[in-house]
Amino acid sequence: MLDEIARLDPVKIRTLFDTGGEYRRSRSGGDFAVDFHAGLRKARESGPVHAGTVEQALGLPHPAPVVGRAKPPAIFSVFDYDTVNAVFRDPETFSSEVMQSTFDTFGRNILGMGGTEHSRHRGVVQPSFNRNMMQWWADRWINDLTGSLLDRIEARGSAELNVEFCALLPLLTITGSFGVGMDDTLRLRELIEQMIGATVERDDRIAAAAEAGEILGPVIADRRAEPRDDLISKLLQGTIRDEDGTRRGLTDAEILAFARLILTAGSGTTWRQLGITLWALLNEPDQLDAVRRDRSLVRNAIEESLRWEVTDPTFYRTATRDTELGGVAVPAGSRVALCLTAANHDPKRWDDPERFDVRRPLRPHLSFAGGPHVCLGMHLARAEMSVALNAILDRLPNLRWAPGAERPVLMGLHWRGPSELPVVFG
Structure with a gap:
């Protein structure tokens, strides 16, 4: 495996996983690196629900509507747990319809599905991601x-x-579970960035999805002919019950939607959450030593x-x-922005919530969402x-920040992660 990993292009890896560059390429918010918790706290304290976007609640400019596109829906933002x-937990009133924008690139998938369609399709893949697996x-x-x-x-x-x-750990885990060769791994990640990039034209996103399908398609065909002990094979072995009660296997298009x-x-x-965990522990050497x-x-460090x-x-x-919501009228068709960061810092639920503390008593948080669409x-x-x-x-004793290196920061308004993690050890 070392030889295979060594073939990966280090320049491309650094480009694809350049935290600041990812935000600038893919989402609004740029390389947003300021501490935004004070702004979120102020928004939450002035009321659990605000008209407008999370950016507007933080005093940041909201992207102007694109000329020629339909007027965007009204937006309301929610800040308490x-x-x-x-x-x-109320999908009938608050649907995942907004996620149907992913259908063009991923294919029809569980993010944008609702009701029984969602539960039937999720039920096929869920067993492979249960705790006992x-x-x-x-x-x-x-x-x-x-x-x-x-x-x-x-x-x-x-x-x-x-x-x-x-x-690399989560990327190689997922691509490995699909049976994708190491030589295609970074190209798939590159295509994913194109598929989800907010600044990428729709036709280019669809073309990237099609190319990803060209990489994954032969693997699906191979597993149909000769199943193995991997995720694609498990999807092929699963069955789904259609609305009329007919039970059948998944089509190639449905498997590709799951795969994308x-x-x-x-x-x-x-990738980003593991980086955040290490960043927090490196900034709190006493807590890092306690976990060691x-x-x-x-477990506490991860959940915290x-x-x-x-x-x-x-x-x-x-x-x-x-x-x-929260005493604010929300008309039908409105988009509701759920600020998980603010909800997870609600002082009604956690004492001193802005402090990282590996000894904090564990309580359920909302970082994996909740309800029927809880993170698969x-x-x-x-x-x-x-x-x-x-x-x-x-294996890395006395892990600490590299002396002389600029101390990294957490970055991103829509996707958060450390700018880098330069360390020394031994």
Whole structure:
């Protein structure tokens, strides 16, 4: 595996996983690196629900409407835990219709589906991501990949963990689970960026999705002929019940929709969240040492990281009828922005919420959303981070920030992550 990883182009890796560059290319918010928690706290304290976007609540400019496009819907933003949680758990009033914009590129997928259609399709893939399958993931991919990535840096005494470790572990886990060859891995990640880039033209996004299908299509055909112990084979072996009660296997188009979605989520969010976890611990050496000495705190560190600084700060829903949130009238058709970061810092639920504390009593947070659309891969993300953090603590003793290097920051308004992770050890 070391030889295969060594073939990956280091320049392309750094380009694809350049945190600041990703934000500038893909989403509004640029390389937003200021501490935005004070603004979110002020918004939450002045009322749980505001008319307007999260950006406007923070005093930031909202992108102007694109000339020639339909007038965007009214937007309301939610900032407290109870109201965000209530919206997630009421899909009849607050639908995932806004996510149907992904249908053009991913194919019809569970992000934008609702009701029984969503539950029927999710039921096909969910078993492979249940908690009891995490040992399968670890044995097949996570453990070996973690070891191989650390083999490459352990003897050096220094590393940039963001691109050399955090970025590659989830990417190679997901592509490996699909049976994608190492030579296609970075190209798939490149295509994913094109598929989800807000500044990329629609035709170019569709072309990128088609190319991703050309890479994945032969793997699907191969697994139809000769199943293996991987995720594509499990999807091919699953069945779905249509609305008329007919049970059937998934089509190639349905498997491609799942594959594009899982590749997008699996190669992006865990990378940034693992980086946030390490960034927080490196900034709190006493807590890092506590986790090193007491590995029962690894779980706490991960959950506290998720609560404290989630990678995707805002999720969106669409109001299906006239309703009210936090005393604010929300007309049917409005878009509702759910600020997970603000909800996870609600002082009504957590004491001193802006402090990172690995000894904080565990309480459910909203970083994986909630309700029927709760994150499909949340157990996999936790498993990857747990294996990774334990291995780093085992193999990189006295881990600390590289002396003389500029201290990295957390960046991004819509996607959060560390600018880099330059460390020394030993």
